[in-house]
Amino acid sequence: MTEDVLASGGDVVCRPWRGASAKPGLFGKRDFKVNIRDGTLTCPAGEVEPFEPGAVVQFDPEACGPCKLRSSCTQASSGKGRSVTMGDDERLQQRLRSRPQSRAGRAQLRERVGVEHRLAQLANRQGPKARYRGTRRNHFDLRRLSVVQNLEVAARYLRAS
Numbered sequence: 018m019t020e021d022v023l024a025s026g027g028d029v030v031c032r033p034w035r036g037a038s039a040k041p042g043l044f045g046k047r048d049f050k051v052n053i054r055d056g057t058l059t060c061p062a063g064e065v066e067p068f069e070p071g072a073v074v075q076f077d078p079e080a081c082g083p084c085k086l087r088s089s090c091t092q093a094s095s096g097k098g099r100s101v102t103m104g105d106d107e108r109l110q111q112r113l114r115s116r117p118q119s120r121a122g123r124a125q126l127r128e129r130v131g132v133e134h135r136l137a138q139l140a141n142r143q144g145p146k147a148r149y150r151g152t153r154r155n156h157f158d159l160r161r162l163s164v165v166q167n168l169e170v171a172a173r174y175l176r177a178s
Contacts, residue, residue, distance in 0.1 A: 019109065030125050033113035044090045046101055053108050058101060062086045071105040138166055 019029050050059040058074050059065045062084050068074045076098035081087055091099040104110050116122035139162050147155045 019106070023109070029109065029113070030116075030129060031113065032117070032126065033110050040092065042089070043092070044086075047114075049101060051103075051107065051111060053111055058103070060086075060099065061090065068103045070103055070107050072103055074101045074103060076100070135166070139163065142166065 022029055044061055048061050051057075052059070056067055056069070057065050058068050060076060064076055064080045064084075066074050066076055078096050078098040081091065081093075081098035082095060084090070091097075093099065117126060139159070142162055142165075143159075148158050149155050
């Protein structure tokens with residue numbers, strides 16, 4: 018779906034989705050330097066490995082074995098190096114991770130908050146499943162829920178003033 022949005026010239030404005038998280042106390046993927054242009058991944062100790070999007074990068078066991086950061090990097094048995102899984106959409110993930118670092122990027126993400134809160138309130142009221150069979154009836158139900166939600170917001174404003 019994100020590929021379709023990007024292919025049609027749109028922009029994806031969201032936080033990056035989380036992959037498998039690192040074990041507590043160990044370096045995560047964010048501690049590694051990803052160079053998309055060169056196709057390289059650099060570990061915190063400075064070892065560099067080439068990567069392809071969607072592949073698993075295996076660091077050389079001979080480099081990882083004597084490394085002084087090994088205990089903070091991997092729990093793999095001796096004779097095995099650290100592995101890092103690269104996403105198919107690594108370029109997009111890097112762009113999404115860098116967006117909150119800029120003022121304009123944070124402003125873009127803040128615009129989503131109001132919409133996401135309203136959608137969460139509707140989902141809380143609706144539940145996890147559609148109430149009716151058929152698109153037309155559920156579309157009508159969504160409109161009904163939206164009207165009720167808007168009336169409650171208006172009532173809150175009237176009570177506050």
